Each structure stands twice: as C-alpha cells, then as structure tokens.
Amino acid sequence: MSEVLINKTDGLQRFVSLIDRYFAAGGSQLQFNVVSRKTLIDAQNNPEKYANLLVRVAGYSAYFTQLSKDVQKDIIERTEEKL
Amino acid sequence: MALVNGIDVLIIVGGFSMREMDSFQIGTQPVRSERIDQLYKYVTSFEYGICAERGHYLTEFYKDNMNLPAIVRRAKAIDYVLENMSIYIMPGSLFAGNQTSNPRWAPLFPEFEVEWVEEELLKGNPYYPWERPADRYTLRDEDKPLIKDMCDWWKGKTHTDTLRVRLPKEALATHYDLKAADIGTYFQGGDGHFAPDHEYLINNGVQKLIDDCTKYRDALDWSEPDTIKKKDFYDAAIISANAIIKFAERYVDLAEKLAAEEKDETRRKELLTIAETCRWVPKNPARNFYEALQCIILVHICIQIEDSGAGVSFGRYDQFMYPFYTQGKKEGTLTDELALELTENFFLQIYACNKVRSWVDTDFYRGVPMFQNLTIGGQDPVRKCDATNELSYIALDATYHTRIPQPSLTVRFHKNTPYEFKIKVAEVIRLGTGLPSIFNDETYIPALMNRGYELNDAYNYCIIGCVEPGAAGLLGGRTGGAWLNCTKALEMSLYNGRDPRTGICLHKNPRDKDLSTFESFEEAKEAYLSQIAYYIKMEAILENTIDQVWEETLEEPMAAIFACPTTTIPRGKPIKQGGAKYDLTGQQTIGTANVANSLYSIKKLVFDDKVITGAQLKHALETNFQDMSTNPTGAQIKALCLNVPKYGNDVDEVDELAREMLAFVANELVSYKNTRYGRGPIGGTLHCSTSTVSSNTPFGKVCGATPDGREAYTAVADGQSPMRGTDVNGPTAAIASVAKLNNILLSCGSLYNMKFSPADLS
Incomplete structure (x- = not known):
C-alpha cells in the first residue's frame, strides 16, 4: 500500500x-475536514473574516465561527493527517 | 497573499494560490447562476430565528379538540397549522414551500416540552436564545404573548411531563443526573430520522394514498377488535393527505397573486409555472423533473412541520430522479445546466428549514444541524452493478457551488465505483465544507442483512441523518436514538459503580471492587462490561418508554403515510404500532477510544508492567492528576498514562480491546426488543451506531479524569475515531486501527472523522 x-x-x-x-x-x-490549523485559529480570532467557513463537526457540517468555543477546540485539536 | 497598491493579490504556488493552500473554500469562488446567487444571498441574509406560528395554531386547535382520538387530533391540528401559517415564495426561487414565516426560522413544538421554552424564551434562564454564547436565535416581541399562552396551556400535558411519571427513577437519573446516556432530544421533540418514500410519492401522487386509505377503511369489519384503531388511522391519514394538497393549493393562490403584481415578464411566467405545478403535485404523479422536485419539497416541508425531528432525509436522489432526468433530456425540456440549477434551488429551498433546541440539548447539536441527508452513488438493487449516473455528478456540483451545509451529501462507494467518480468526490471534499461523507457498500450492505434486511432492500440503502443506513420508504423507528456515554460507564467501573461527580451509585461492580482492589485486568474489564451492560439496559428503558408514550399520544399520520406508504396503509397501522417493513431503534455509542485506551492503560501500568498500583492510579484520577505530593506525582502518572500506546496507531493489543468493547455494546443492544417487536416489522430491536453529533463535548463535561491520560471534564473521543491528537503514526496506521473494529455490527452506522491539510490534497 x-x-x-x-x-x-x-x-x-x-x-x-x-x-x-x-x-x-x-x-x-x-468524513473529512480539509482545513489548516492556521486557518481555524485565524477564524477563531477573526470570525468576521470567516463567516462562511464550513467545517465537518460529526455527521454534519456547520459554520465554524458559529460553533461554541469547546467544539471549535475539539476540531482544532484533531490530528492533522499527512498523506 | 500580498498587498500591492491596496489590492489583494494571490501568490500562485505550483498552480495553487496560497489562499487555496490554507482553505480551498476561501481560495476559490463558486460558480453560480444569477438566480442561485440571489437565492443564496437571500436565504443566508436571515439570522436564525424562532417562529411562534406552528406552536400557536397547534395549541389553538388542541384546546378545543381534546375529545378526538389522538391520531385524528394530531392530523387535524397539523391541517389547521398548514391552513393558517404564513406562506411565502422566495425571490427568484422556482419552487414553493416554507416551514415557518421566514427562512431559517425554527418552529416550536410545545406538545413535547414547554419547560425549556418558558425558561429560556420568556425568562432568559440560562440565556435568552438571542443572548446565547453560540447557536443564537432571534425572536419577535409580538410572538412572546403567544409563546406564554402555549406554555401555560401545555404545562402538565406534554410528552416530557408524561415521561417523568412513566419512567423508573433509575432511568431518569441515568439521563438527567449521571448523563451515562442522554435522550433529551426525544423528550423535547419528535423522531424525524427517516427517508420518506419520495420515489413512490412522485410516481403515484398523494391522491392515491387517499384512494387506498378510503378503500381499506371501507372494507373494515367492525366486528374485529382492532378495527377501531385502524379506522382512526385511515381517518387521520386521509386528513393528512388532504392537508398537503390544500397546502399546495395555498401556493397556487399566492403564486397567482404575485404573478398579477409582477412587473418582470420572465418572473411573472415563473410564478405562473409555480402555480400550475402546485395545482398538480403532490396530488398527482409528477410529469417531469421539475414537478418531481416540487413534490419532494412540499412533502419534506410538511413532515418538518408535523414533527420537529431532525434527520428527515431524501434517499437516493440520483436514482429515483433519474427517469425524470432522462425523459427531460430526451424530450429536450431539460439540460444539464437546468438540472443543476433546479438541484441547487432545491438545496437552498430545504436549507431554509430549521430547528431550535433547548440550551442543554444544543450542547449535543452544535452548529444548528438539520441532518437532511441526500444520498448518491452506490449500486443498482436489482442488477447489483454501479448506479452512478449524470445526476450523481450534478448533485456533487450543486454541493460544490451552493456551499451550504444542507443537504448533508452522502456518497456510496463500492468495489466497482468508477475511478473518475471517486476523483470527482475527492475534489468536492477538498473544498473543505465537510461534504460529502463517504460510505462503504461492502460493509453497510452486510450490516443491514445481519439485521434481517432482504438483499435488494439492503442494496437500496440510503443514509439517514448523520451516518445511519436504511431503506427509504421501508424504515420506521428513529435511526438516531439515545447517546451512550461509554467513558462515563468506564469511570464508574473504577469507583465500584459510584459516580464521583454526583455521588450516585445505581449499580455496583460484580465483585464489589474498585480500581484500588481489582486483582487482575480481567476484573477491571469485567467491571466495565457490567457497568456498560447496566446502562445499555437503562437506554433500552428510556427508548421504549418514550416510544410507548408516543404511541399513546403523539402518533403521526403524515410521517406514517409519507415514510412507509406501502406498508402502513395495507396494515392500517402507523409507525409506532408496527407499520413499517423494517423497524430498528437506533442509538449512538460514544467514547470507544477512551474506553479501549483506559483499559489498556490499566492493563499495562497496573497489571503487566506494575509501574503503579491501582490505588495510586485511582488517587491520581480522583485528583485530576493534580496532586504533586505523591510519588510518582499526579503529573508523572498522567505522563505514564499518555505514553501507553493508543487506539489509532495500528497497535493490535489496544485495537483489539476497542474492537471487543464496541462489539459488546453492539451485541448487547440487539438483545433488547423495541415496542414494535412481533407487531409486523422485520427487526424490532435496538441497534448500534457510532454517530456522535457534538455529544462528545457535553459527555466529556460530566466525566472525570480517565486512565488514558484524559483530564477531567474535557471532551471525550468522537465517533469511532481515535482520541484526537493520539493517532500519531500517520493516516495509514490510523485507518488500519479503525478498520479493525467490527463494523458489520454497526448496522445503525459508523462515524470516523479525519482531518487533512489543504496543501496535502493539492
């Protein structure tokens, strides 16, 4: 493989x-998130710039900047796999 | 990105801009027709809001009609709502159908629970919905008296009020106090979680349901004892079927009125087409692609108004729409561009649907999800060959360019899925909206057959809600039921069944031992299995009591005839009486990674390597690894725990524990019958999924520190994914671990989240 x-x-x-x-x-x-940690942290700090940024939470997608801080943290901390 | 003369300039690296490397969503622009762009802007211009109309009209009807049989009362109440609620047609939309007075405003369902509605909407406890830290909803001042009135009338009469009386105290404590399982959604709202038989409805029309119900009702023999229940069902079904026809006729009148006022000739003609279409469907069989979509939208909207359930899904869009697509292409009335625009318009139309939950329940459903799933790809149920077609690609393009979270797009892969299609799917995933998710026919089909599905029905599965498979039009029961907090059961097993957070002990360990007195790893494992088995039993009690109360008071005629028209009508039974072909109660198992990793830590540190004693580990957990006065210190013990190999790295010993623990839950669940067992449907048991929604964060908030090195009150692992940050050996090792789980047992769905950097997919 x-x-x-x-x-x-x-x-x-x-x-x-x-x-x-x-x-x-x-x-x-x-199911996948394809987004860099840098983008997510920038979105957390500058939500107005990322109003339309969608991410995968679990069996659904949602607007990242509208998520509660703990769910944002959960997504940021997920392992970023390298292909 | 560099600034030159104040203008954003993208730096192109290897064919991709720097912005794309950070996020393809930000770095690329969608291509949309003017109509779709205008609709996107219109729908997204609305903040989430709450609309009192549905709750108000329902209450008004119930107040005067408590003498009616429950199912007839419900049918007439929803009819009354549909007759009176505000309707509108969105600017530029080619379709009619709205759930509430404004796009993205959520209706209220006081029949389920009014406690939270009163506390939050009227008293601001803990927050007014418009002042929440996240998931905010606006509310008009003029709606507040209507809401007060509905709360006053429903108090003491709701589903939750009944459940508090009917449920044993252990089950209530499991849900409310321990949070070892949570089923708040189905106290406070409806089931949802099914895929209506759109294929049947677009090809037969709702009038056929009325004709069939009338025929069956007329043939009833009044000397049979179950006739009275069947008559109530048919009466209710006919009222509901007529209600949607009348609802469509309201749009005929509205579209004609708007057309009369319309200055723009093109738009005037479009409005007249809407009028003509709503006069024909859903009453009659759809005659073309456009009418079929209008029928689907109206059926979907009415289901969303009858029931607050999320996860009302569409089934295999590219399959049941394909005959209409090919017919339109052949006749020259449909082009691929038009099919795409209509699909995008349909997506935006249903994106306008919404739901509001209590603040506590919102913690489990962050980000306002509706789970309106739409499936493409997979195989032909009869010929058992690849079923991808032009509409599969059109649905992918529609998701790519609308860039909205609904519908939740699902793609079925199988061993002969065309490579070209897989690459196209990968391109859409690379955009980073989280859509679509991918499902493997090679495990999902046998998983369903293991629960009694017939071969062709299993091949015809779609995804419902998040990840749950089911045959559209044949499945009753909710696919998404209670959440099971395995980490909580694990934690309690370390304290002889006592919950350290609340002090509650419902079930002691079999040998009356705790982590400080276990004499072998087998005893630790046995304690966990005993605890999880107990809480699975509590889950079964919660699920079945909810269903029993539902059957007595909430049975839904519209869901019955739209979800399973080919079985409910011949049987004369709604879903909860056993009207569906297949009926399994879903559930959601959370924290498998934490359980496997924790048990493995205990095995390695306490019993195999004897680095620390069980008493030392227990003290470290009780003090959240903070006690620096012990030897080793709390921090050192945490480091030891974190260093033990974790699930997600292709380490057989811990992966095998994950497999064994999850399989135990799955098999235990299936040993419990649901309330439809033996009453008609195939199945009739509970079954297992690893769907999470956002429950891993609230479940983490009630769990103290665990032997996997997880600190107290932090989020537990999602789905069947490795614990975040602990899969450190690359994606190949991670997928090897997750694939080792016995996925065939997860007949209610598997969930594995992976995250990649955009640069990696360039």
Whole structure:
C-alpha cells in the first residue's frame, strides 16, 4: 500500500487511494475536514473574516465561527493527517 | 497573499494560490447562476430565528379538540397549522414551500416540552436564545404573548411531563443526573430520522394514498377488535393527505397573486409555472423533473412541520430522479445546466428549514444541524452493478457551488465505483465544507442483512441523518436514538459503580471492587462490561418508554403515510404500532477510544508492567492528576498514562480491546426488543451506531479524569475515531486501527472523522 501511496504523486489520487485502502480493510465510513490549523485559529480570532467557513463537526457540517468555543477546540485539536 | 497598491493579490504556488493552500473554500469562488446567487444571498441574509406560528395554531386547535382520538387530533391540528401559517415564495426561487414565516426560522413544538421554552424564551434562564454564547436565535416581541399562552396551556400535558411519571427513577437519573446516556432530544421533540418514500410519492401522487386509505377503511369489519384503531388511522391519514394538497393549493393562490403584481415578464411566467405545478403535485404523479422536485419539497416541508425531528432525509436522489432526468433530456425540456440549477434551488429551498433546541440539548447539536441527508452513488438493487449516473455528478456540483451545509451529501462507494467518480468526490471534499461523507457498500450492505434486511432492500440503502443506513420508504423507528456515554460507564467501573461527580451509585461492580482492589485486568474489564451492560439496559428503558408514550399520544399520520406508504396503509397501522417493513431503534455509542485506551492503560501500568498500583492510579484520577505530593506525582502518572500506546496507531493489543468493547455494546443492544417487536416489522430491536453529533463535548463535561491520560471534564473521543491528537503514526496506521473494529455490527452506522491539510490534497 505504501508503494501505491508513494507512486501517486497527485494529492487527490493519494487521497482516493487512502479511502480505497480503508474500505478494502473493512472500514465503513469516512468524513473529512480539509482545513489548516492556521486557518481555524485565524477564524477563531477573526470570525468576521470567516463567516462562511464550513467545517465537518460529526455527521454534519456547520459554520465554524458559529460553533461554541469547546467544539471549535475539539476540531482544532484533531490530528492533522499527512498523506 | 500580498498587498500591492491596496489590492489583494494571490501568490500562485505550483498552480495553487496560497489562499487555496490554507482553505480551498476561501481560495476559490463558486460558480453560480444569477438566480442561485440571489437565492443564496437571500436565504443566508436571515439570522436564525424562532417562529411562534406552528406552536400557536397547534395549541389553538388542541384546546378545543381534546375529545378526538389522538391520531385524528394530531392530523387535524397539523391541517389547521398548514391552513393558517404564513406562506411565502422566495425571490427568484422556482419552487414553493416554507416551514415557518421566514427562512431559517425554527418552529416550536410545545406538545413535547414547554419547560425549556418558558425558561429560556420568556425568562432568559440560562440565556435568552438571542443572548446565547453560540447557536443564537432571534425572536419577535409580538410572538412572546403567544409563546406564554402555549406554555401555560401545555404545562402538565406534554410528552416530557408524561415521561417523568412513566419512567423508573433509575432511568431518569441515568439521563438527567449521571448523563451515562442522554435522550433529551426525544423528550423535547419528535423522531424525524427517516427517508420518506419520495420515489413512490412522485410516481403515484398523494391522491392515491387517499384512494387506498378510503378503500381499506371501507372494507373494515367492525366486528374485529382492532378495527377501531385502524379506522382512526385511515381517518387521520386521509386528513393528512388532504392537508398537503390544500397546502399546495395555498401556493397556487399566492403564486397567482404575485404573478398579477409582477412587473418582470420572465418572473411573472415563473410564478405562473409555480402555480400550475402546485395545482398538480403532490396530488398527482409528477410529469417531469421539475414537478418531481416540487413534490419532494412540499412533502419534506410538511413532515418538518408535523414533527420537529431532525434527520428527515431524501434517499437516493440520483436514482429515483433519474427517469425524470432522462425523459427531460430526451424530450429536450431539460439540460444539464437546468438540472443543476433546479438541484441547487432545491438545496437552498430545504436549507431554509430549521430547528431550535433547548440550551442543554444544543450542547449535543452544535452548529444548528438539520441532518437532511441526500444520498448518491452506490449500486443498482436489482442488477447489483454501479448506479452512478449524470445526476450523481450534478448533485456533487450543486454541493460544490451552493456551499451550504444542507443537504448533508452522502456518497456510496463500492468495489466497482468508477475511478473518475471517486476523483470527482475527492475534489468536492477538498473544498473543505465537510461534504460529502463517504460510505462503504461492502460493509453497510452486510450490516443491514445481519439485521434481517432482504438483499435488494439492503442494496437500496440510503443514509439517514448523520451516518445511519436504511431503506427509504421501508424504515420506521428513529435511526438516531439515545447517546451512550461509554467513558462515563468506564469511570464508574473504577469507583465500584459510584459516580464521583454526583455521588450516585445505581449499580455496583460484580465483585464489589474498585480500581484500588481489582486483582487482575480481567476484573477491571469485567467491571466495565457490567457497568456498560447496566446502562445499555437503562437506554433500552428510556427508548421504549418514550416510544410507548408516543404511541399513546403523539402518533403521526403524515410521517406514517409519507415514510412507509406501502406498508402502513395495507396494515392500517402507523409507525409506532408496527407499520413499517423494517423497524430498528437506533442509538449512538460514544467514547470507544477512551474506553479501549483506559483499559489498556490499566492493563499495562497496573497489571503487566506494575509501574503503579491501582490505588495510586485511582488517587491520581480522583485528583485530576493534580496532586504533586505523591510519588510518582499526579503529573508523572498522567505522563505514564499518555505514553501507553493508543487506539489509532495500528497497535493490535489496544485495537483489539476497542474492537471487543464496541462489539459488546453492539451485541448487547440487539438483545433488547423495541415496542414494535412481533407487531409486523422485520427487526424490532435496538441497534448500534457510532454517530456522535457534538455529544462528545457535553459527555466529556460530566466525566472525570480517565486512565488514558484524559483530564477531567474535557471532551471525550468522537465517533469511532481515535482520541484526537493520539493517532500519531500517520493516516495509514490510523485507518488500519479503525478498520479493525467490527463494523458489520454497526448496522445503525459508523462515524470516523479525519482531518487533512489543504496543501496535502493539492
């Protein structure tokens, strides 16, 4: 698998390979946040600039700046995986 | 981004701008038609608000009609609401159908509970909705007397009032005091969580429901003892079906009136088309793509007005709409551009729906979610081959360009999903709105068959609410039920069943031992399993008592005939009496990662490596790792706990614990029957999901420090994801761990959150 990952240089292809791998191994469901920690922290500090920024909370998406501070913290602290 | 002469200039790196590297949402602009752009701006210009109309008209009707049978009373009350509530057509929209007096304003449902409505909306305790720290809603001053009136009348008569009397005290303490399980949503509001049979309704029309109900009612034999209940059901069903037809006719009148006043000739014609369409659907079978969408919208809106339940979902959009799409293309009346615009218009129309929850319940549902799920992709139920089509791509484009959180877009993948489609899905995910989420047919289909689904129905599943699978038009029961706080059960197992926060002890450990006296890891594990089994039983009591009270007082005729018309009508039974083909009560298991990691810490530190004693660990947890006078100190013990390998890193020993603990919950749940068992539906039990919503933060607030090194009162892990920040060996190791769980047992859905940096997906 890591070979497949390395051979695919395109980010989207690597991303699709990861999903395929998870599902082939018996995984059921995946959902994603694709946003940098920097953006989220900037959005926390300057909510007016990020009014339309959507993020995935759990089985749904919501406007990041409208979330309570503890949920914002939870999303910021999630591990940022590297493909 | 650099500033040159005061103008924002994007620096392009490797084909992507720096802004895109931070967020594709911020770095790219959506492409929208003028109509869609105008509608987007219109809908999003409304702050969330509360509308008193639904609650007011419902109360007005109930006051004078308490003599009617419960289901007939409910049908007529909703009919009365639909006759009297304000209606409008949004500027530029090609569709009619509104839930409340303004976009994104939420209706009130006093029949479920008025305590929080009175405390919060009228007294500001703990907050007025417009002064909340988050999830704010406005309220018009003129609505406040109406709300006071509805609270005064409903006090003592609501669903919650009845539940407080009917539930055993242990179950009430589990929910209210311990928060070992939480089911507040279904005290304070309706079920939702189903996918109506839109395919049947657009192809048959609501008049067919009336005709069928009339036929069955006329054939009833009055000497049969269950005839009176069936007659009540058919009476109510006919009232409800007529109610939606009359509701559509109100839009005919409104659209004609607006057309008469309209100066712009194009818009005038559009309004007349709306009038003509609402005269035809939902009463009659839809004749084209456009009429089918209008039918879906009106059915959806009426369900949202009858019941406050979230998670009312649309089913497999690209499948049941495809015949209308191909017909339109063939006849030359539909282009891909028009299909996209109509889909986007439909998305914005239903995005205008909203729900308001009590402040306590809001903690579990942060960010005003509606869970109006829409499924695309997957396989053909008959031919068992890939079912992706042009509409699958159109739905993805609509999500990409509307950039709104509703509908929650779901994509089904299977082993033969076209690569091109997967790349397209990845592109939409890269935008970073969190949509769509992806589901694996190869586990979801066997998971459903394991609960008794027939093969073709399992292949035809859609996603309901967050992550819950079900066959549209065939599933009763709520998919999202109580939340189970596994971390709380784990914590109580360390204190011989006592909750250190409240001092309450409902169930002692089997050997009357605690963390300081366990003699082996097996005893620690046995204690946890005994606690979680007890609270699963409490969960079953909560679920079933709610359903029993519901059946007696709240049964919903509209949900019955729109959700499951092909079974409720022939059987003469609404959902809670056993009217659905399949009926399973969903639930949501939270904190698997914390349980596995904590048990593994105990195993490693106390029993395998004997680094610390159980008594030392217990003291450190009781003092939240703060006691610096011990040897080792609290901080040192916390470090030891954090250093033990965690679920999410492809470490078999701890992953196996996660698998075993989650499988235990799933199997235990299925051993409990729901109130429909043996009354018609296939299933009739509880079943397990790892859906979380935002419950991991409020659940964390009631849990003290845990042996995984988690500090007291901080959020627990979400879904079946590794505990945040503890999956440190890269995504391949993380997915390997999560895939080891027995996902087939999660017939009510799996949830795994992953986060990537935009730069990584360039």
